[in-house]
Amino acid sequence: MDKFTVKNLNLYYGSFQALKEIQINIPANEITALIGPSGCGKSTLLKTLNRMNDLVEGCKIDGTVLLDGKDIFGNMDVTDLRKRVGMVFQKPNPFPMSIYDNIAYGPRTHGTRSKATLDLIVEKSLRAAAIWEETKDRLKKSALGMSGGQQQRLCIARALAIEPEVLLMDEPTSALDPISTSKIEDLVSTLKKDYTIAMVTHNMQQAARVSDKTAFFLMGEMVEFDATDKIFSMPKDKRTEDYISGRFG
Amino acid sequence: MKKTSKKKYSFSSLILRILVYTAAFITLAVVVLLIGYIVIKGVPNLSPKLFEWEYNSQNVTLMPALINTLLITLLAMLIAAPIGIFSAIYLSEYAKKGNRLVEIIRLAAETLSGIPSIVYGLFGMIFFVITLGWGYSLLAGAFTLAIMILPLIMRTTEEALLSVPDFYREGSFGLGAGKLRTVFAIVLPSAIPGILSGIILAIGRIVGETAALIFTAGTLAKIPNSPLASARTLAVHMYSLSSEGLYLNETYATSLVLLILVVIINYTSEFLAKRMVKKRNG
Numbered sequence: 001m002d003k004f005t006v007k008n009l010n011l012y013y014g015s016f017q018a019l020k021e022i023q024i025n026i027p028a029n030e031i032t033a034l035i036g037p038s039g040c041g042k043s044t045l046l047k048t049l050n051r052m053n054d055l056v057e058g059c060k061i062d063g064t065v066l067l068d069g070k071d072i073f074g075n076m077d078v079t080d081l082r083k084r085v086g087m088v089f090q091k092p093n094p095f096p097m098s099i100y101d102n103i104a105y106g107p108r109t110h111g112t113r114s115k116a117t118l119d120l121i122v123e124k125s126l127r128a129a130a131i132w133e134e135t136k137d138r139l140k141k142s143a144l145g146m147s148g149g150q151q152q153r154l155c156i157a158r159a160l161a162i163e164p165e166v167l168l169m170d171e172p173t174s175a176l177d178p179i180s181t182s183k184i185e186d187l188v189s190t191l192k193k194d195y196t197i198a199m200v201t202h203n204m205q206q207a208a209r210v211s212d213k214t215a216f217f218l219m220g221e222m223v224e225f226d227a228t229d230k231i232f233s234m235p236k237d238k239r240t241e242d243y244i245s246g247r248f249g
Numbered sequence: 250m251k252k253t254s255k256k257k258y259s260f261s262s263l264i265l266r267i268l269v270y271t272a273a274f275i276t277l278a279v280v281v282l283l284i285g286y287i288v289i290k291g292v293p294n295l296s297p298k299l300f301e302w303e304y305n306s307q308n309v310t311l312m313p314a315l316i317n318t319l320l321i322t323l324l325a326m327l328i329a330a331p332i333g334i335f336s337a338i339y340l341s342e343y344a345k346k347g348n349r350l351v352e353i354i355r356l357a358a359e360t361l362s363g364i365p366s367i368v369y370g371l372f373g374m375i376f377f378v379i380t381l382g383w384g385y386s387l388l389a390g391a392f393t394l395a396i397m398i399l400p401l402i403m404r405t406t407e408e409a410l411l412s413v414p415d416f417y418r419e420g421s422f423g424l425g426a427g428k429l430r431t432v433f434a435i436v437l438p439s440a441i442p443g444i445l446s447g448i449i450l451a452i453g454r455i456v457g458e459t460a461a462l463i464f465t466a467g468t469l470a471k472i473p474n475s476p477l478a479s480a481r482t483l484a485v486h487m488y489s490l491s492s493e494g495l496y497l498n499e500t501y502a503t504s505l506v507l508l509i510l511v512v513i514i515n516y517t518s519e520f521l522a523k524r525m526v527k528k529r530n531g
Contacts, residue, residue, distance in 0.1 A: 052423060057346060082425035089423070093416040096439055097529050105434070106424040155420070162424060 003028040003166055003196040004049060009063035011044060013056065018044045020220045022063070026166075026213075031188060031197045033207035033228065036217035037243070042200045045217070046168050049198065050085040051078050067166075083110060086159035090171040092151035094143035094158070099126075099135050102143045102154060106162035121161050129157035130187050149180025153187065160191075167191065169199040173206065185210050204244055208232050216240045284508070291505030294498040299506075304470040309496050311503045313472045314486035317387070318510070320473070321466065321482055322455045324391035325398065330448060332395075333402030340403075341410040342432050358400035369397045370461035378465055385479040390466025397461060398451040405450065409443025410436060438529055445522040449515055456511055459484045483507045 004026035011019035019041045026032045026049075034042040044053065051072065053059045065072045072081050094102050103122045104112075112118060122139065126132040131153040135146075143154055152172060159167060169188070173181040188197060188210055201207050207214050208228060215225040216237075224231060224240045235241045298308040336354070344351045373393030383389045413436050421431040437444075467479030468489055481489065487503050490496040 050423065052419065055419075055422065079425045079427060082423060087423040089416060089419060091416060093414075093420040095417060095420060095435055105421070105426075109424060109426040109430055158420075158424065 001028045002026060003068065004198075005064075005066040005069070006045075007064045007066075009045075009048065009061070009065060011041075011048060011053070011063075012058075012060045014058040018220050019048070022222050024215055024222060024225055026196065026198055028196045029192055029194075030212040031192050031199060031210055032213045032215065033211035034198065034200045034215050034217060035202075035204060035207050035243075036223075038202075039219075040217040041220040042215075042217045043170050046170055046198060046200050049166070049168055050082050050087055052087065054078065083162050084164055085166040085168060086162065086164035088152070088155050088159055088167065088169045088172050091175050092148055092155050094146070094151050094154050096142070096144055098140050099143045099146075099154060100139040102158050103161045106158060110162060125157040125161040126154075128160050128191070129153045130183070130190075131157060147180070149176050149183060152176060152180065152184060156184075156187065156191075160195075164195065166196040166198065169197065171200050171202055174202055181206075204232075216243060218243070287501065287505050287508055290498075290501035292502075294502040295505065296502070299499060299502055302472070309490060309499045310470075311483065311486060311499075311506055313470050314481050314483045314503075315506065315510070316472050317466075317480040318456060318482040318484075318507075320387060321391050321394065321462075321480065322452055322514075324387065324476075325394040325455055326448065326452065328392065328395035329399045329402055329451065333399050333447075334406050334444065337403050337406035337410060338432060338437070341407050342428065342436065358403050361396075362400040362404070365460075366397060366458055367460040367464075369393055370464035372396075373461060373465035383477055385465065385467025385469070386477040387466060387473050387480040388476040390462050390480065390482075393461050393465045394455050394458060397458070398454055401451050401454065402444075402447050405447025406440070406444045409440035409447070412443065413439045438525075441525055442522050445518055449518050452514055452518075453511060456482070456507065456514070457484055458482075459488045463488075483510070 002025040004024075006022055006024045006026075009019055009022040010017065022041075022045060024045075034046060036042050047053045048061065048065060049067075049072075053061065061073070067076070067081070067084065070076060095105060097105075100122055103125050104118045107118060107121050112121070123132065123136075126135055131150060134150060135154070143151065146154060152175075156167075156172075172188075173184050176184065185206065188199065191197060192212075199207075199211065211228045213225065214228040214231040216223045216231065216235075216239075218239055224235060224237045226236075231240065232244060235244065299310055300312050301308045301310040302312055304310050304313055340351055340354060370393065373389055373396075377383050377389035377392050378385060381389075417435050417439060418431055421435045426434070462482060462485050466481065466485070468481045468485055469479035470481050470486065470489075471478070473480045483503060484507065487500055487507065490500045490503065
């Protein structure tokens with residue numbers, strides 16, 4: 001079943017066309033990796049899926065993006081969309097407040113006030129992001145005192161706290177050391193049971209290791225989209241083959 | 250050739266060193282001299298009669314002026330801080346970049362901050378004192394000062410908001426928070442130290458202001474019984490005492506009190522800001 005259906009998507013930043021006629025279906029409860037060289041539009045596509053591009057001035061979009069068959073640019077409230085489609089950014093960006101308040105920020109935004117409920121959500125989210133053991137004794141301490149890898153898992157927990165259906169990850173490990181990276185990869189693999197995950201990555205081994213499907217982008221176009229093992233073993237397009245064999249990018 | 254160039258380099262670096270140290274020394278010396286002078290001249294002249302409630306030409310008490318200073322500062326801040334902070338929020342968070350209105354507002358703020366305070370005083374006198382008929386009053390003084398410090402608060406707040414990294418905003422929007430919640434729950438709290446330093450600067454300007462106040466709040470040395478009563482602040486009080494020429498010693502004592510007041514205000518605000526930040530960060 002497809003979570004996202006993207007049809008004829010064109011996106012412009014001013015006069016520059018960043019995405020050209022994108023067609024992609026992102027399947028539910030799988031990990032879809034978006035790969036390609038810098039500036040190929042993969043992050044732009046990711047940010048379109050929860051309308052973070054709305055914040056960019058001069059950004060114009062045409063085409064359709066359906067979430068469970070409903071147009072996200074139609075009469076869907078952007079707050080609801082972002083509640084259903086959470087996002088983890090390239091650079092860990094915990095808020096300058098306590099670990100607890102970071103996790104509780106989303107639920108509080110959406111109206112949860114009860115302390116008992118929030119306590120439960122915080123514990124559940126931190127457990128789901130595999131960081132509960134490291135944080136349970138310092139929930140009231142600043143999130144900025146954690147290591148980069150811990151901060152990124154905290155950001156994942158923060159995104160999980162509003163119980164999204166989809167998790168968008170924009171190069172979630174590019175700012176992290178190898179050990180933290182492998183922890184995040186393990187985490188992502190366990191999360192796909194409950195969530196649909198779309199992940200932008202620069203790291204092709206990472207795409208090969210964790211994803212079920214891979215889409216290759218080049219200069220704003222989607223060149224190829226297939227099962228990850230197919231993309232990496234017998235790509236159909238010459239450009240995909242060149243890229244994954246490291247001939248450019 | 251190589252040798253001379255090296256020598257030249259170390260010579261110029263020596264000059265630079267001397268310049269830097271001299272500048273640092275002069276700055277420090279000025280502060281020490283100034284404070285030392287005020288303390289040495291002021292302390293022996295401090296006496297209980299300077300702190301009596303009722304002013305007369307025998308005691309030349311500074312108490313009414315001290316209370317007036319606090320009142321005017323509080324009132325002017327109550328008027329200017331919300332307006333300044335909210336306009337800064339509009340400029341940095343809501344207005345579209347390159348918006349004409351924004352440029353006009355910025356230009357206006359910059360122009361306002363370059364105007365000498367006596368001009369504000371004259372405007373305050375014509376508008377608040379005469380046209381609105383408030384007379385020389387605490388209220389007219391506070392409003393005039395509020396207008397004077399508004400651009401300062403606005404600019405420093407805007408700088409503080411702009412220095413909050415965008416990834417905080419993105420994180421908040423990404424969780425489905427709206428603009429209002431993002432600004433008030435994430436951006437504004439992160440900008441508090443910067444906003445506060447603007448407010449401290451503004452308080453400093455109010456406490457030290459004389460020209461704008463002589464024309465608007467007047468020089469009556471009494472604790473006002475209504476907002477429409479004339480009220481002299483410490484700085485105006487000092488000006489009056491020294492210009493009358495009879496109370497030079499008391500003027501020194503008064504300036505010492507003014508100095509202490511400013512130090513107390515600054516440290517209290519800094520302490521409060523640190524506590525707020527600490528409480529939030531956990």
